[in-house]
Amino acid sequence: MELTAVLLYILLGLVTIGFYFYRKNLNYWKDRGIPCAEAHPIYGSVRGIIKTRIIQDIFGELYTKYKNVGPFVGIHFFQRPAAFVVDPMLAKRILIKDFSNFPERGTYHNEEDDPLTGHLFALDGAKWKPLRQKLSPTFTSGKMKFMFPTVVNVGEQFIDVLGEMVKSEHNFDVRELCARFTTDVIGTCAFGIECNSLKDPNAEFRCWGRKALTLNRHGAFISGLIESFPKLARKLRMKIIHNEINDFFMRIVHETVELRERKNIKRNDFMDLLVELKKTKTIKLENGEVLTGLTMNEVAAQAFVFFLAGFETSSSTMSFALYELAQHEEIQNKMREEVTEVLAKHNNQLSYECIKELTYVDQVISETLRHYTIVPFLQRQAENEYIVPDNPKFIIEKGGLVIIPSSSFHHDPELYPEPNKFNPDRFSPDMVSERDSINWLAFGEGPRNCIGLRFGKMQARIGLALLIKNFKFSICEDTKIPIVYEAESFLLCPKGGINLRIEKI
Incomplete structure (x- = not known):
């Protein structure tokens, strides 16, 4: 009896302590006198995430409700307190x-x-900085010129394959078509592999690209716990990548690296740099810093994220752009006229130089990324305590999480009048010069912005320019207006694809 009583007292004590810290965590912002959103006991301020609601809508409601209460508002991202930034100027300081x-x-x-x-993308500052320095040479304008012919070649194959397809039918899921194009581009540039997704929708790389986005290792609850307690999750050796996905990409990278090293293959692509970094023991930078080379696991991780980010974000951008162009014939015609005129000045050859002249195409891409913000928020963590300038009451403690809702900025009527209207003129040179750059965060901002920005834009420009030059896009009976989104995805993902009518010009 005595032992049982002791065990019960210990259990009661543990439960009491756990409840105390649980309540203290939920009252984190109230205890500090910071305006805060209501928090669900499990999902915090993002109730419905990955189940019934997309993150853009959740953050959009929070932004609209609290945008005038201060530079940030306190929320709970699952169980983790986070400073939800509602002032673009604070976002600029942080980034x-x-x-x-x-x-x-x-x-x-x-x-x-x-x-x-x-x-x-995921590594912390101490590991991120040297890795960024190692990888930066891959994305210089010089490297883009080397990769440009490869992207154009895949783009021309895209046009040929689509040309054959429209001979027998006209209604297609353009999201799937664009994903097959970008999969072949990234597969070639990142792995040096001819994926053949354009000709075969069930090609290996295309299938694994789909799985990488849809095959989750955990549900919303476990994922929330991992994000809420990352240090504990690491101690428990928890994984978030599904075993099947891990095994496939590790195998592909090992085989590719081994082949290139054995046969001394050079392709002037992303994998070339990774192979060189793996061979190199030390790299001395101009500033005197010395960097070590990459391990095979590090090579695989960079190739994996380049593939995943490169094919998904660009294909989504292209398909959302085509969705809007199908509904706005005047914008589509204006874009086609520019492509035709620019190509005519360059002997109808799509060169690296002429891509830079496609200014209206670039405006369409920028407006697409504003209206359909693929990555809806930016996340940062404070290294030391941070007191918001001119707002001493608002303090972000050391280790505090910061969320910058880029999608909410993009749909703020004070920053973008009539935000739900698709208008590429918002990104004309004059309009851009009048607007603070922090108000457009499609690729992030500051030292930790998207390293593949140049490549992503180049890929989307080439794909859209070739498509618009050769085909007309319009809505059909299967086009969903407005788009319905997949709640299960953190990225902006249309449910059931984007179905349009395509006709050869």
């Missing part, structure tokens, strides 16, 4: 001016047990 205090994203990664998570 640029005061970046030295916010070099980390605070996202979960566990490169020892889950090696594909050890990529540039």
Whole structure:
């Protein structure tokens, strides 16, 4: 009896302590006198996420409700307190001016047990900075010129394959078509592999690209716990990449690296740099810093994220753009006229130089990324305590999570009048010059912006220019207006694809 009583007292004590810290966590912002959103006991301020609601809508409601209460409002991202930034100027400080205090994203990664998570996007500041320096040479304008002919070649194959397809039918899911194009581009540039997704929709790389986005290792509850307690999750050696996905990409990278090293293959692509970094023991930079080379696991992680980010974001951007062009014939015609005129000046050859002249195409892409913000928010973590300038009451503690709702900025009527209207003229040179750059965050901002920005834009420009030159896009009976989105995806993903009518010009 005495032992039983002691055990009951211990259990009661543990439950009491657990409840105390649980309540203290939920009252984190109230205790500090910071305006805060109501928090669900499990999902925090993002109730419905990955189940019934997309994150853009959740954050959009929070932004609209609290945008005038201060520079940020307190929320709980699952169980983790987070400063939800509602003032673009504070976002600018965090991302640029005061970046030295916010070099980390605070996202979960566990490169020892889950090696594909050890990529540039997820790593913390101390590991991120040297890796960024190592990978930056891949995305210079010089490297883009080397990769340009490869992208154009895949684009021309895209036009040929689609030309044959429209001979027998006209209604297609353009999201799937664009994903097959970008899969072949990234597969070639990142792995040096001819994926053949354009000709075969069930090609290996295309199938694994789909799985990488849809095959989740955990449900919303476990995912929330991992994001809420990343340090504990690492100690418990938890993984977030599904075993099947890990095994496929690790195998492909090992085979590709081994082949290139054995046969001394050079392709001037992303994998070339990774192979060289793996061979190199040390790299001395101009500033005197010395960087070590990459391990095979590090090579695989970078190739994985380049593939995933490269094919998904660009294909989504292209398909959302085509969706809008199908509904706005005047914008489509204007874009086609520009492409035709620019190509005529360059002997109808799509060169690296002429791509830069497609200014209206670029405006369409920028407006698409504003209206359909593929990555809806930016995440940062404070390295030290941060007192918001001119607002001493608002303090972000050391290790505090920061969320910048880029999609909410993009749909703020004070920043973009009539935000739900698709209008590429918002990104004319004159309009852009009048607007602070922080108000458009499609690729992030500051030292930790998207390293593949140049490549992503180049890929989308080439794909859209070739499509619009050769085909007319319009809505059909299967076109969903407005688009219905997949709640299960953190990225903006249309449910059931984007179906349009395509006709050869």
